[in-house]
């Protein structure tokens with residue numbers, strides 16, 4: 001028996017990436033709506049209700065509308081937008097969040113795919129909070145750079161249009177109200193919002209997320225090695241997330257935006273100086289991979305009871 005899948009927004013940046021990962025999988029059958037009808041509510045309603053699992057790759061308002069168009073009691077939903085990430089009745093689609101979360105996801109009907117920035121942030125911070133190394137009320141900062149495909153068709157047109165890229169490196173979110181902060185705060189288990197300082201780089205895809213820590217000022221002044229060990233333990237045996245050894249990280253000395261390329265991997269690094277009591281935690285991912293399409297396909301596999309990495313680019 002094949003599982004019927006519909007990607008609403010399947011002709012957009014994330015939707016196309018997901019379609020590529022699902023192509024050629026005999027256990028899945030893709031329901032499609034022609035591109036010219038992509039905004040036709042009637043065609044979308046039929047497809048949404050015919051599917052076992054739908055993946056929404058739409059702006060937030062259209063994602064809410066899509067959920068309202070589902071009038072049966074069994075279609076399961078993976079929403080790639082921001083609309084439902086901290087909403088009641090939705091499970092946050094980051095299987096690696098904490099022990100037991102993958103099982104919660106497998107039994108969920110409504111799943112909110114994480115934002116690309118929170119994916120790197122939560123991977124670095126959640127295990128440290130769980131291990132008691134990072135106090136929940138610590139003033140956490142997170143910064144980084146994203147490829148411009150993170151802004152979808154509109155930002156791609158902006159960077160690739162006749163007038164050229166707005167900048168090689170463009171800090172944004174400067175009013176400190178970025179839409180990803182609520183999910184970062186809630187799922188890290190922090191008492192206060194992290195200070196988030198994102199930037200767009202003049203590259204199509206790729207993402208670096210960094211959390212700097214003044215270890216010497218933290219309760220118990222944890223060592224760089226203790227921070228690394230907590231992350232390594234959290235992801236031991238994980239199929240998608242890796243933690244580089246301290247020696248390998250030190251030997252690398254830097255992490256390029258393109259580190260994981262166009263894959264669904266999430267690579268974590270701890271750089272530090274024990275003497276100074278300082279560390280820089282770095283996550284490298286593809287905003288369109290584990291930051292969006294790869295995560296959606298991973299969640300689909302978990303919901304459908306299929307091998308978790310089927311169709312992923314590892």
Ligand SMILES: NC(=O)C1=CN([C@@H]2O[C@H](COP(=O)(O)OP(=O)(O)OC[C@H]3O[C@@H](n4cnc5c(N)ncnc54)[C@H](OP(=O)(O)O)[C@@H]3O)[C@@H](O)[C@H]2O)C=CC1
Nearest residue numbers: 009011012013014039057058062080081149150152153292
């Ligand atoms: N790009 C990324 O790296 C990431 C994106 N996301 C999220 O995924 C979602 C999709 O983003 P992305 O693929 O980048 O965006 P795009 O703008 O590239 O694609 C969105 C698609 O949705 C269609 N659409 C827009 N409004 C409606 C509507 N009312 N009804 C039906 N279809 C509609 C668009 O059609 P049209 O061409 O007519 O506008 C387009 O095909 C967003 O919520 C985004 O925030 C999440 C993580 C990372």
Ligand SMILES: CC(=O)N[C@@H](CCC(=O)OP(=O)(O)O)C(=O)O
Nearest residue numbers: 080081082115116117146150151
């Ligand atoms: C470069 C860029 O603009 N990136 C987007 C985030 C992309 C993403 O994670 O998508 P969601 O909108 O679904 O959260 C931003 O910061 O708003």
